[in-house]
Amino acid sequence: MSADGGPGRGVVVTGGGQGIGAATVQALVQEGYRVVSLDLAEPTAAVPGATYVVGDVTSTDDLRGAVQAATEDGARLAAMVANAGMNRPGPLADLSRQDWDAVMAVDLTAVMESARVAHAHRDGPLSIVAVSSYSGSMALANRTAYGAAKGAVNSLVRHLAVEWASDGVRVNAVAPGFIDTELSRRARALGLQSEQVVRARVPLDRYGTPAEIADAICFLVGDRSTYVTGAVLAVDGGASILGLPLER
Template sequence: MSDRMQGKVALVTGAASRPGLGSAIGERLAEAGAVVALSDIDVSGAEEVAADIMGNGGQASGHRHDVSSQDDWDNVIAAVLARHGRLDVLVNNAGILEIADISDDNANDALLNQFNVNVAGSYYGTRAAVAVMREAGGGSIINLSSVAGLVGFRGSAAYSASKGAVKLFSKSVALETARDNIRVNTVHPGIIETNMQRAAVGDNEAHYEAIAESIPAGRLGQPRDIANCVLFLASDESTYVTGAEFVVDGGYTAQ
């Protein structure tokens, strides 16, 4: 345990899956001293992650949360404030990936599904957090985008569109809130070993293998790699960083 996040309260969405980014981020922030509220549509999974954090000496709670629902956002934010009295950090991590070529029969559904979760979820959460953080005098919002929000991937047009939207949405809000001492940044993971990535492998194995072989670092990323970057942005070490994008991809998009 450390004190980099001592006294801060952080809400991390999409935190039930293991291995997953949300659970790893929650664990890392708790190790640094933060009180973490973990939310997910799978509430039992979020509660299990919270229980493990508490078992390791951290402070955590689990909450049911459909990020595509404005009502759920209102409820979760209210629960965090009632329990902890403040919200210093929001990590909009919850997201879905649906592989679909543009000509597939399910391409339109894939677009709507991913925009409802990836874009609307980040929008609702950011908007709610800004209202709370303005009253409190500041805070940090970290929105998870993807390398697919920077470059194109075959079979991922809708996903790339959603993650590109998260990137530019975040930059715009960063400009609106910079004078309020609210920082808004995006993290762009590359190919990370998570449950969601494993599902994508099953749907699109040939494309996945080609991508994995071309990573300059010579390995897939681990959830902890992303969590370490999020910790920097959540902490006071990044007080002059806003409207930025942090790429954690083993060099993939540098090529």
Template sequence: MSEPTAVVVTGAAQGIGAAIAQRFAESGHPVVGLDLDADRLAATARSWPGAGHHVVGGDAASSEVVGRACELASATPSGLGTFVVNAGHAKAGPSADYSAADWDAMLRVHLTGAMVGAQQAAARMPEGGALVMMSSLNGLFGFPGRAAYGAAKAGVAGLVRGLAAEWAPWGIRVNGIAPGSVVTELSAEFLRRGVINEDDFLDRIPMKRFGQPAEVAELAYFLGTSLSSYIAGVVVPIDGGWAAQGIGGS
């Protein structure tokens, strides 16, 4: 039986990225975590089970930094098999005076980072592999005050479909995930600051609860391994039924 292939996860220091890295490590995959917060990433990586893991601190939209992470993964005995695009940030604000600098930063980390990651990973997948890109319900629906984030995440969904159609003949499957409301450090901060209202969100979710990072990680594992060997070009909502419900609940 061949050894599990290596996995690169961007934004792996906390939240959904940390959960995804943990899930692959639990199944024996060597994990290369990449995050701008190198110290936090190093602390998180100490909890990953198994061996052969690496951490890379730096910008997930830098071809040099991402290339270094992919090189570490490709140097493992079974090579690079999966690349997970997860790094991101969110800055809400009125669109009428949303600054050009904030707009550029939003597109860079989410959309440019996804393209750079895809290019660097694909170049090191001569036998094929899987790319999993984190989109969002914000890329599927309109949310006041989050137009920039939604535009970036909609771009990721478009990139998933375009790359999937183009790269499937090479044996590289590209799929996406569109999380709804998930309990992370970032969402907790938004709740604390009043950027989002918990009751409003729960009213919109048929399952009447927020998701957990581990639940998103299970989907990422499915899409990033041979379990989903005939799936390409989809963006899967994981949202407690939000996208399926046409009107708010009671």
């Protein structure tokens, strides 16, 4: 039940244990949603009021369980945020087939399955938000599997937006640029993205914060975006519209 006594609005956020997902859980709880995170790991800092389910987005049963938890007590499924993601960076020539498959399973197939499970449980207007990436449309060396999966996510949301429009389901993506999380810290530690090179590519001259991505996700989840579907919203400080790198 929600604060106003009506049936609550449930949202599942995959990968809500840390980074962008954790900031999204926090923002959605503040907006009054009943929020369930599905993550491989326990949260680094649990948000009071949120529910944390430990599980794997590559398991359809785990996705169904998270949706069930979000709709307990008669709450309506308002949104699915398919945020969980991972990367196995390195030259494609050296990438094992197993690593390629692992990236596709989490970064593409699980996004499709999250959307499909939510669509099957819809009981009114539903918003599906996938977390894509700058590298879904821009090319970076040593991220071929990740970039191919994210590019496919951009196409997936457009196709599903058309296929499910008549079902009352909106499907959009947020495409973050360079955001200060564990994922980008690992890339920096591997020498794949120095802060200096990143800043030369970002007109706003800094990394983004997880909360800034969460704000865009909240917009796409909620009632302020009821005429938006099939969009891939870049939230990247201008990185994807820059011509030449900036010399500062």
